[in-house]
Amino acid sequence: MGSNDLQKQAPNIVVWVLLLALPLWLPYVGGYMELGSRVVVLALAAMALNFLLGYTGVLSFGHAAYFGLGAYGAGMTIRYLVPSTGVGLLVGTLVGAVAGAIIGPMIIRLRGVYFAMVTIAFAQVFYFIAFRWNSVTGGDDGLTGWTRLPIHLGFTTIDILHNPVAFYFLVLAVFAVAVGVMAWLLRSPFGRTLIAIRENERRARFLGIPVDQHIWISWTISCAVVSVAGALYALLNNFVDPRALYWTQSGDFVIMAVLGGMRSFWGPLIGAAIFVVLQDYLSSQTENWMSFVGLFFVLVVMFFPRGILGIIRRKVAS
Amino acid sequence: MTLLRVENLSKHFGNLIAVDGVSMTVEPGELRAVIGPNGAGKTTFFNMISGFLTQTSGKIVFDNKDISNLLPARRVWRGIARTFQITEVFPELSVRENLRVAVEVAAGLRLSPWLSAARDRGIRARIDELLGMGGLAAKADRLVGEMSHGDQRACEIMMALALKPRLLLLDEPTAGMGDQETYDITQLIRRLHRDEKLTIVLIEHDMRVVFHLADRILVLAEGKMLAEGTPKEIAANEAVQAAYLGKVAA
Numbered sequence: 001m002g003s004n005d006l007q008k009q010a011p012n013i014v015v016w017v018l019l020l021a022l023p024l025w026l027p028y029v030g031g032y033m034e035l036g037s038r039v040v041v042l043a044l045a046a047m048a049l050n051f052l053l054g055y056t057g058v059l060s061f062g063h064a065a066y067f068g069l070g071a072y073g074a075g076m077t078i079r080y081l082v083p084s085t086g087v088g089l090l091v092g093t094l095v096g097a098v099a100g101a102i103i104g105p106m107i108i109r110l111r112g113v114y115f116a117m118v119t120i121a122f123a124q125v126f127y128f129i130a131f132r133w134n135s136v137t138g139g140d141d142g143l144t145g146w147t148r149l150p151i152h153l154g155f156t157t158i159d160i161l162h163n164p165v166a167f168y169f170l171v172l173a174v175f176a177v178a179v180g181v182m183a184w185l186l187r188s189p190f191g192r193t194l195i196a197i198r199e200n201e202r203r204a205r206f207l208g209i210p211v212d213q214h215i216w217i218s219w220t221i222s223c224a225v226v227s228v229a230g231a232l233y234a235l236l237n238n239f240v241d242p243r244a245l246y247w248t249q250s251g252d253f254v255i256m257a258v259l260g261g262m263r264s265f266w267g268p269l270i271g272a273a274i275f276v277v278l279q280d281y282l283s284s285q286t287e288n289w290m291s292f293v294g295l296f297f298v299l300v301v302m303f304f305p306r307g308i309l310g311i312i313r314r315k316v317a318s
Numbered sequence: 319m320t321l322l323r324v325e326n327l328s329k330h331f332g333n334l335i336a337v338d339g340v341s342m343t344v345e346p347g348e349l350r351a352v353i354g355p356n357g358a359g360k361t362t363f364f365n366m367i368s369g370f371l372t373q374t375s376g377k378i379v380f381d382n383k384d385i386s387n388l389l390p391a392r393r394v395w396r397g398i399a400r401t402f403q404i405t406e407v408f409p410e411l412s413v414r415e416n417l418r419v420a421v422e423v424a425a426g427l428r429l430s431p432w433l434s435a436a437r438d439r440g441i442r443a444r445i446d447e448l449l450g451m452g453g454l455a456a457k458a459d460r461l462v463g464e465m466s467h468g469d470q471r472a473c474e475i476m477m478a479l480a481l482k483p484r485l486l487l488l489d490e491p492t493a494g495m496g497d498q499e500t501y502d503i504t505q506l507i508r509r510l511h512r513d514e515k516l517t518i519v520l521i522e523h524d525m526r527v528v529f530h531l532a533d534r535i536l537v538l539a540e541g542k543m544l545a546e547g548t549p550k551e552i553a554a555n556e557a558v559q560a561a562y563l564g565k566v567a568a
């Protein structure tokens with residue numbers, strides 16, 4: 001590996017070492033394991049959103065729909081159908097991905113703020129269904145009466161229910177696969193067509209790229225990954241409620257991506273970490289914690305349009 | 319055999335008739351210029367041929383097939399590539415990355431999640447070939463958005479060329495350029511026409527360029543065909559002189 005390759009790989013190495021060693025260092029900075037899992041789960045959601053926002057140039061303000069579908073899909077599967085964490089994860093992911101794939105063709109022709117608005121509208125539809133359909137979803141009280149279950153591997157059993165470190169590593173393993181797939185795609189010819197669309201849709205079209213089709217694929221991948229995150233989120237909380245589908249949840253994903261830096265692959269992870277830690281700390285100090293997060297967000301966007309990671313990158317470069 | 323046949327093409331924008339019943343045939347290997355004063359409808363004419371706009375009436379036949387109602391990407395697949403009056407490139411990517419997108423799409427890899435090492439070597443070789451042809455080899459790793467106007471235009475032309483088009487449409491390739499850049503681009507177009515035997519239709523303002531390059535010229539004015547012929551015939555045409563060349567000389 002040349003020094004150039006090493007420089008390119010350095011951020012990846014740092015991120016993976018920090019994530020893998022999290023159970024070792026987190027207690028020393030006052031964190032606890034559930035908080036770590038929460039950061040990784042929400043980071044996955046923000047990175048999924050950013051596949052679309054940062055790398056295709058399409059802003060969705062309704063990703064909570066697929067996050068929530070993943071969460072309900074996982075929770076309801078375990079509650080009603082199959083008492084298995086793995087099956088719940090799988091079904092949750094499929095539900096969100098299929099919903100995204102079906103809704104996609106109805107919205108991919110829209111651009112900019114129109115696209116964002118229609119994604120919100122669809123998300124609100126799912127929100128009201130979850131809210132109203134009491135008998136199945138538990139309505140406003142949420143879906144209770146189930147928990148994630150230990151994973152049986154034949155030769156051994158991993159108790160992800162009672163062992164937070166074991167659960168963290170399950171989350172991290174799923175995160176690694178999903179993030180790996182996205183990184184792989186972004187470095188492929190297909191991924192380059194997405195970046196081309198972000199850079200200049202007209203040029204992309206007149207190179208013979210059927211732009212709407214490529215946006216649909218990107219959208220569907222993004223929805224699939226965000227529903228993986230949603231399913232993990234349900235497992236993390238042993239609970240789902242309609243707030244997972246609410247538009248403010250979509251907004252949180254956008255904030256995380258923009259805060260961390262949507263032009264960098266790991267930016268949304270940084271954004272999610274800051275968001276979750278601020279939320280955890282501030283919400284114990286004040287009712288108005290969201291105002292502080294909002295203020296912080298506005299300051300970053302005003303002074304550092306490329307996000308937190310954008311600042312760090314510039315420091316390293318200079 | 320005719321490559322492109324445009325029949326009675328018109329475009330209305332509300333009350334404005336931007337293009338009014340224009341016909342044109344282009345033979346393989348021809349270099350055709352379309353000229354006319356500002357607002358004559360030249361760009362609109364190109365926009366309809368490339369599928370950027372839908373015609374109000376008329377027909378576009380390419381390689382004996384009616385393409386009048388095909389989406390832009392499908393016309394590209396048939397072999398029509400274009401550049402724009404205001405250069406359209408990927409500004410935050412390097413020249414090499416710009417060309418890579420075009421070369422990979424041309425190789426049918428647009429949906430591919432994977433590129434084998436052998437395939438990648440072929441792609442790289444093709445990019446290098448295009449970089450050399452466009453005089454961009456020394457600037458290959460610069461961001462296109464940070465380059466001079468002339469270099470951006472050369473990059474855009476090479477991207478169109480990467481598609482191995484059968485017909486290349488160039489909308490004012492030398493617009494807004496200095497003498498040296500105009501000369502370089504003119505030489506590039508001439509090479510493509512002579513050496514690559516490419517069929518080209520270009521809109522051009524600079525009369526030196528037009529008379530230097532074109533086999534035949536189509537003159538538009540206020541959306542209508544004013545004249546059509548060889549550069550010599552056009553230069554001698556009184557209506558053209560009155561409507562257009564006179565204005566330039568004045």
Ligand SMILES: Nc1ncnc2c1ncn2[C@@H]1O[C@H](COP(=O)(O)OP(=O)(O)O)[C@@H](O)[C@H]1O
Nearest residue numbers: 331334336354355356357358359360361362363
């Ligand atoms: N999208 C559009 N909507 C309305 N009017 C247009 C549009 N595009 C071009 N026009 C009008 O059509 C006429 C021809 O424009 P254009 O084809 O750009 O001319 P040229 O390229 O010869 O300078 C102009 O009057 C212009 O204002």
Ligand SMILES: [Mg+2]
Nearest residue numbers: 360361362403
């Ligand atoms: Mg024009």
